[in-house]
Amino acid sequence: MLSVLDRPSLDSDGFSALRERYLAAQLSGDRREALRLLVDEGLLRGIPLQDIHLKIIQPAQYEIGRLWQENRISVAQEHLATAISQLALSHLYRHLPRDPSNGKVIMVACVEGEMHEVGARMASDFLEMAGFDVRFLGANVPTAHLIRMLREQTPDMLALSVTMTYHLPALRSAITQVREFSSQLHIAVGGLAFNWANGLEHDLDVSFHGRDARELVAASCRILGV
Numbered sequence: 001m002l003s004v005l006d007r008p009s010l011d012s013d014g015f016s017a018l019r020e021r022y023l024a025a026q027l028s029g030d031r032r033e034a035l036r037l038l039v040d041e042g043l044l045r046g047i048p049l050q051d052i053h054l055k056i057i058q059p060a061q062y063e064i065g066r067l068w069q070e071n072r073i074s075v076a077q078e079h080l081a082t083a084i085s086q087l088a089l090s091h092l093y094r095h096l097p098r099d100p101s102n103g104k105v106i107m108v109a110c111v112e113g114e115m116h117e118v119g120a121r122m123a124s125d126f127l128e129m130a131g132f133d134v135r136f137l138g139a140n141v142p143t144a145h146l147i148r149m150l151r152e153q154t155p156d157m158l159a160l161s162v163t164m165t166y167h168l169p170a171l172r173s174a175i176t177q178v179r180e181f182s183s184q185l186h187i188a189v190g191g192l193a194f195n196w197a198n199g200l201e202h203d204l205d206v207s208f209h210g211r212d213a214r215e216l217v218a219a220s221c222r223i224l225g226v
């Protein structure tokens, strides 16, 4: 059976045109236009939600990062643009197509100190589309409180997100403390930091490392046998 994550979509030219217009709306701070593009010209024209996430919002956010790094936009403009993507994700959340529930619970958190939460949030939405029950804890989760929550409501898998390489010690510490609590709990790790720390995943006591939300879903299905 086809999953909701396998539907056909636009060609690459169609995506880049829509992405450019979305980015322009973000940069001008036009929330209405940004949402109109994603909903009226995306969703309602049959573009699958996972493509809106991975081929429009994610690359637009990366482009915002590039413009910021090159000092072509200010921190304030980055905040404005990111707030629009957060609004869009909230709005699109209501429209997520969902496979039937598979009964498995996945907890998703950014490690202590990590403020980049958009990727973890997107990964959470993808897991939900695939039928997982998700507990999304957001940015900067103190490790002691993460462990406390794991004790209170142990999930089938924990997914940890890290963007800044200087948060990798926090990731290692979180994994060590989770292992003291349970040597069996599946742990998935991901986020941009792994692009800059090649091969690190082999050195960690985890079940899976992945580059994007789609890979996380595939691995979660495999590891949890659904």
Ligand code: B12
Binding pocket: 054, 057, 058, 061, 062, 063, 064, 065, 066, 068, 069, 078, 082, 113, 114, 115, 116, 117, 118, 119, 120, 122, 123, 139, 159, 160, 161, 162, 163, 164, 165, 188, 189, 190, 191, 192, 196, 209, 210, 211, 212, 213, 214, 215, 216
């Ligand atoms: C928005 C943003 C911020 C916002 C974040 C707000 C928020 N609520 O999330 C704020 C302003 C807080 C911020 C702060 C900083 N930022 Co910033 N930020 C960004 C920006 C522009 C976009 C991030 C984003 O939204 N990405 C979109 C999501 C969808 O992509 P993603 O995170 O990669 O997630 C995908 C995958 O990685 C994966 N994934 C993610 N998590 C997980 C988990 C698992 C288990 C798996 C399998 C997969 C997975 O799946 C996701 C979906 O496909 C990036 C640019 C970039 N290239 O990412 C810079 C960027 C990451 N930031 C950067 C920097 C330098 C900083 C600061 C240090 C700036 C400063 N001087 O203060 C601080 C650090 C803050 C901190 N303590 O963490 C640099 C990092 C450069 C580097 N090499 O280290 C970047 C790359 C910008 C740049 N080009 O210079 N930032």
